Amino acid sequence: MYIGRFAPSPTGPLHAGSLVAALASWLDARAQGGQWLVRIEDVDHTRCLPGMDETILRQLAALSLHSDQPSVYQSQRAPLYQQALDQLIASGHAYPCGCSRRDIGLALQQGGQVKPRHGELIYPGTCRQGVHGKAARAWRLNVQARTPLRWQDRRLGEQSQDVALDVGDFILKRADGCFAYQLAVVVDDAAQGITDVVRGQDLADNTARQIVLQRALHLPTPRYLHTPLVLGPNGEKLSKQNGAQALDTDRPLAALNQAATVLGLSKQHALADALAQWVTQWQGLYNRSP
Numbered sequence: 505m506y507i508g509r510f511a512p513s514p515t516g517p518l519h520a521g522s523l524v525a526a527l528a529s530w531l532d533a534r535a536q537g538g539q540w541l542v543r544i545e546d547v548d549h550t551r552c553l554p555g556m557d558e559t560i561l562r563q564l565a566a567l568s569l570h571s572d573q574p575s576v577y578q579s580q581r582a583p584l585y586q587q588a589l590d591q592l593i594a595s596g597h598a599y600p601c602g603c604s605r606r607d608i609g610l611a612l613q614q615g616g617q618v619k620p621r622h623g624e625l626i627y628p629g630t631c632r633q634g635v636h637g638k639a640a641r642a643w644r645l646n647v648q649a650r651t652p653l654r655w656q657d658r659r660l661g662e663q664s665q666d667v668a669l670d671v672g673d674f675i676l677k678r679a680d681g682c683f684a685y686q687l688a689v690v691v692d693d694a695a696q697g698i699t700d701v702v703r704g705q706d707l708a709d710n711t712a713r714q715i716v717l718q719r720a721l722h723l724p725t726p727r728y729l730h731t732p733l734v735l736g737p738n739g740e741k742l743s744k745q746n747g748a749q750a751l752d753t754d755r756p757l758a759a760l761n762q763a764a765t766v767l768g769l770s771k772q773h774a775l776a777d778a779l780a781q782w783v784t785q786w787q788g789l790y791n792r793s794p
């Protein structure tokens with residue numbers, strides 16, 4: 505049984521970019537005769553805006569994209585994430601870390617390797633054998649596997665990443681007590697029985713980390729499909745930060761047509777059968793491999 509999901513963070517209203525992921529995940533679920541769930545990813549409360557969940561759900565409803573089950577909220581699932589973290593601690597996969605950003609910067613400098621990745625420092629593993637008398641601030645995953653992890657994307661083809669080398673021991677629970685996106689998403693995808701993750705290509709880079717976590721937690725790995733991005737005027741991914749406008753849901757066909765075009769689907773002239781037409785086109789484009 506196919507179960508897909510759209511997992512917006514309520515940090516702003518849906519825009520032309522996020523609708524592409526929403527529409528693609530909906531079409532994929534419908535094309536497979538499966539279920540489509542909406543999960544509100546408000547685990548990082550410092551980034552969320554009050555009421556934005558309602559706004560997003562209203563926008564989706566105005567576009568006739570309805571979740572097949574009541575929406576799940578990550579902010580209500582901390583006990584599940586803690587359980588997973590406890591399991592990782594018990595199995596020796598997770599360890600406490602007492603390093604501040606400054607400590608990490610210094611250690612990297614001393615080791616002669618300051619190579620930030622997306623502005624993030626690659627953790628040098630300082631606390632892997634103990635916190636050296638410092639207070640534990642966060643929890644990290646001990647990423648042991650050194651060989652590149654390979655995975656198949658339904659649109660991008662074969663992908664590979666050496667998580668230990670390119671990302672390092674990543675955070676599972678932050679110093680402020682907030683669970684990390686990687687842990688929350690892996691726990692939720694498994695708990696909701698998600699078989700297919702369809703999301704924006706900007707998130708493709710997280711997939712290897714999520715597979716590492718799934719393996720450490722003995723959870724199944726879903727299939728992945730990463731959708732094309734809509735670029736903003738500065739050539740970067742369209743986002744609130746670079747001027748994305750909230751979707752105009754008073755003109756649902758126009759909004760949907762724009763997203764459909766990005767996905768390689770043809771422009772429709774009638775709202776009444778647009779979604780059905782696209783489901784058929786989608787089936788032709790992305791027949792799920794068995």
Ligand code: GLU
Pocket residue numbers: 510511512513545689702703707
């Ligand atoms: N909540 C994430 C975002 O809005 C998406 C996570 C996912 O689809 O895995 O960027």
